[in-house]
Amino acid sequence: MRAGTRSFTSYYGMLFDGMEAAYVNGYAYNRHRPLEAGEIPPRFQRAEEVFQNRLWREQLREWDEVRKPASIATDRELQAVDPDALSDLELVAYLTRCRDHHAAMLSQHMSFTGAAMLPTGDFLVHAAEWTRLPTAQLLGLLRGSAEVSAGGSAELERLTSTLAADPAARELLRSGDDPARVLAALRGLPGPAGAAASDYLDLVGFRLLDGFDICEPFALEMPDALLRAIRLAVEAGPREGTDLDQKVSEVRDRVPEERRAEFDELLGEARLTYRLRDERGIYSDIWASGLMRRAVLAGGRRLAARGRIHDPVDLIDAGFEEMCSLLSNSDGPSGDELRRRREYRTTHGPDDAPPFLGDPPSAPPDPSGLPPAMARLMRAAGFAMGEIFGGSTAEHDEFLLRGLAASQGVYEGPARCVAGPQEFNRIAQGDVLVTESTSEAFNILLPLLGAIVTDHGGLLSHSAIVAREYGIPGVVGTREATRRITDGTRVRVDGDRGEVTVLA
Numbered sequence: 001m002r003a004g005t006r007s008f009t010s011y012y013g014m015l016f017d018g019m020e021a022a023y024v025n026g027y028a029y030n031r032h033r034p035l036e037a038g039e040i041p042p043r044f045q046r047a048e049e050v051f052q053n054r055l056w057r058e059q060l061r062e063w064d065e066v067r068k069p070a071s072i073a074t075d076r077e078l079q080a081v082d083p084d085a086l087s088d089l090e091l092v093a094y095l096t097r098c099r100d101h102h103a104a105m106l107s108q109h110m111s112f113t114g115a116a117m118l119p120t121g122d123f124l125v126h127a128a129e130w131t132r133l134p135t136a137q138l139l140g141l142l143r144g145s146a147e148v149s150a151g152g153s154a155e156l157e158r159l160t161s162t163l164a165a166d167p168a169a170r171e172l173l174r175s176g177d178d179p180a181r182v183l184a185a186l187r188g189l190p191g192p193a194g195a196a197a198s199d200y201l202d203l204v205g206f207r208l209l210d211g212f213d214i215c216e217p218f219a220l221e222m223p224d225a226l227l228r229a230i231r232l233a234v235e236a237g238p239r240e241g242t243d244l245d246q247k248v249s250e251v252r253d254r255v256p257e258e259r260r261a262e263f264d265e266l267l268g269e270a271r272l273t274y275r276l277r278d279e280r281g282i283y284s285d286i287w288a289s290g291l292m293r294r295a296v297l298a299g300g301r302r303l304a305a306r307g308r309i310h311d312p313v314d315l316i317d318a319g320f321e322e323m324c325s326l327l328s329n330s331d332g333p334s335g336d337e338l339r340r341r342r343e344y345r346t347t348h349g350p351d352d353a354p355p356f357l358g359d360p361p362s363a364p365p366d367p368s369g370l371p372p373a374m375a376r377l378m379r380a381a382g383f384a385m386g387e388i389f390g391g392s393t394a395e396h397d398e399f400l401l402r403g404l405a406a407s408q409g410v411y412e413g414p415a416r417c418v419a420g421p422q423e424f425n426r427i428a429q430g431d432v433l434v435t436e437s438t439s440e441a442f443n444i445l446l447p448l449l450g451a452i453v454t455d456h457g458g459l460l461s462h463s464a465i466v467a468r469e470y471g472i473p474g475v476v477g478t479r480e481a482t483r484r485i486t487d488g489t490r491v492r493v494d495g496d497r498g499e500v501t502v503l504a
Contacts, residue, residue: 001030004110012055012114013046015370015378026345027353047373050118056273059115063276067108068283074101075287079206083298091299092324098292099320105288106212109280114381116276120460121384122376123270127263131254135387135459136405141248143468145271149278150469151447156233158192159200163234166193173231179223200230206290207282210420210439215316215345217422218290225424225448232429232447277465281439299327309335317341350436390458391477392498401481403453405498406464407474411451412503417487432491434481438463451493453481453500467495475500 006018017033035043049055078101083094120142127138147153163169163186172185186197205220219226248267255263293316300312303326309315315323317338326332333341367378394402416431418424427433432451439462451473454463458477467474473495485491485502492501 001106001110002033004107005113006033007107007111008114011046011059011111012050012118012377013043013374014114014381015040015043015374024357025353026348027350029357044371044374047371047377050377051373054269056115056119056269059112060273060276063112063115063280067112068279071105071108071283071287075206075283075291076202078291079202083295084301086298088302088327088329091295091302092327095292095295095299095320095323095327098288098295102285102288102292105284109284112276112280115273116280117384117388117460118377118380119266119269119273120277121380121382121387123266124387125379125383126259126266127251127255130256130259130263131251133251133254134405136408136464138251139459139464140408140468141244141251141267142271142274143471144244146275146278146465146469148275148282149462149465151229151233153200153203155196155200155203158196159230160234162192162196163230166191169193169197170234173227173234179227182227183220183223206294207286208290208293208439209424212281212285212289212439214289214293214296216293216420218293222424225427228429229447236447277460278462286439296323299323303327307335310339314338314342317345384460387458387460389456389461391456391479394498396478396480396484399502401453401475401478401484401500401502403475403478403481403498403500404459404464405495406459406461406476407452407467407472407495409451409471409473409495410492411473411495412490412492413450415453415485415487415489415491417482417485419482432493434485434487434491436482437461438466451495452476453478453485453491453493455479455482 001019001021004018008014009016009018015035017035017039019030019032021028021030023029078094078098081094083091086094124135124138127133128135131138163173166189169186169189172182172189175182177185183197183201186194187201188194189197201220204226206218208214208216208218209222209225210216252260252263296315297312300309300315303309303315304312308326314335315326315338318326318333318341322332364378364382367375367382369375370378390404392403396402411432413430413432414428415434416427417434418427419435427448429448430450431448432453433449434453435455437454437456438452447470449470449472452463452467453474454461454476455478456476457463461476464474464476467476473493475493475495475498478500481500485500490503492503494501
C-alpha cells in the first residue's frame with residue numbers, strides 16, 4: 001500500500017504522500033501521509049504536466065506493453081509448479097516466491113490508481129457541470145470500454161465458440177455429472193475444444209473469487225459455480241450491442257456548443273483508461289493472491305496429514321514466518337491456536353469494528369484556492385474516490401430500501417443473500433445478488449445474475465461497474481440490504497430510481 005500509493009501520487013503530482021495501512025485486531029485501516037512543505041512546489045508543476053501531456057496515456061502504454069504481460073508471465077510460471085510435489089524446504093522457497101510476487105502485485109495495483117481514476121473523474125466533474133445530469137447516466141457512456149469487467153477475454157471468446165460448435169462438449173455441459181469431473185473432461189477433449197477449455201481454466205482457475213485476501217477461495221475450488229457460468233456463456237452466445245452512440249449523442253446535445261469538442265476529448269480519455277479500473281486488480285493481486293492461497297493450502301495439507309494442525313485451511317491464519325517455521329519443523333503456533341484465529345476471523349466482520357481510530361477524519365480541503373491545474377487534479381481524484389466508496393444516506397421504508405441508482409433497468413427475482421464465495425454454489429440463474437460488496441474477482445460468475453444489490457460502494461464501485469457492463473439493474477450503497485432482505489425473498493430492483501422493494 002505504501003509503495004504503490006506513493007508511486008501514483010508522486011507520478012501525478014498529488015498533494016499527499018501516498019497512504020499507509022495497518023492491521024488492528026485483523027481489521028485494515030488506512031491513512032493519508034502528508035507531504036513535506038518543500039515537496040509541494042514541484043507537485044504544482046507536475047499537475048500542469050498531467051493534463052498538458054495526458055500522462056495517464058504513458059501509464060496505459062506501460063501497463064499494456066510491460067507490466068501486464070510480465071505479471072501474466074510470472075503468474076503462469078508460478079502456476080506451472082505443483083506445490084504438492086515439492087519437499088518441505090522446496091515448498092518454503094516456493095511460498096517465499098509466491099509471497100514476494102503477491103506483495104509486488106499489491107503495490108502494482110495501487111501504482112496504477114491514477115491512470116484508472118483520474119480521466120474518469122475529470123470527465124464526470126466537467127460533464128456534470130455542463131449537463132446537470134446525474135453521475136449514473138454519465139457513467140453509462142463508458143459502458144463497453146471495459147470488457148474485463150464483464151468477464152470478457154480472448155480465452156473466453158474462444159471457449160464459447162469452440163464448445164458451441166463441438167457436440168461432445170455440449171453434451172458434457174448438459175450432463176449432471178460432478179462439476180469438477182466435467183471441467184476435467186472438457187480439458188481432455190480432443191482438438192480445439194479441449195485446448196480452449198484448458199486455456200480458459202488456466203487463465204481464471206486460480207483467481208480469487210472475492211476480495212484480495214487468501215482466506216477466500218479461487219475459482220477451481222468452486223467448480224459448480226464456474227461450470228454454470230461457462231454453460232451460460234456458451235448458451236448465451238455473443239453479447240448484443242448497445243445503443244451507446246445514441247446515448248452519447250443525447251448527452252452531448254446538452255453540452256454547451258463551445259464545450260462539445262472538450263466533452264468529446266474527456267469522454268475519449270475516460271473510455272480509453274476505464275478498463276484499468278478492473279484490469280489492474282485481475283492481472284495483479286487477484287491472480288497472485290490465488291496462487292499464494294494454493295501454495296499455503298498445499299502446506300496445510302501436509303501439516304494436517306502429520307497431525308500438526310487440525311485442517312489444511314487453518315494454515316491460512318498463520319503469519320508468513322509461522323508458515324515457514326511449521327513446514328521446516330521449527331517452532332510455530334499450535335493447531336488449537338490456528339483454529340482459534342480462524343474462528344475469530346470467520347465470526348467477525350467489518351460492522352464489528354469502528355470505522356476509524358482516534359478522532360474522526362476531517363473533510364478534505366476545498367481545492368478552489370489551488371492553482372488551476374492542481375485544483376482540477378484534486379477535484380477529479382476526490383470525485384472519483386467519492387464515487388468508489390460513497391453510499392446512499394436516504395432513509396428506508398419498511399419494505400423499501402433506497403440506495404444509489406448504479407445501472408438502469410427494473411428486474412424482479414428471488415434475492416440470494418451471499419456472504420462470500422463459499423456460498424456461490426447457491427446462486428441460480430436469474431437470482432438477485434444481495435451482498436456487502438463485490439470485487440473484480442466476481443466477474444466470471446456474474447452472467448448468472450438478474451440484478452445486483454449491495455450494502456457498500458458508490459457509482460464507481462466494482463458492483464456498479466459490472467452491473468452496467470452486463471446491462472443488468474444495480475442498486476449499490478444501501479447500507480442495510482443484507483440485514484433487511486431475507487434469502488429467497490422476491491424483490492424488485494429498480495436501477496433507474498435506486499430502490500429495492502421487498503415483494504414477498
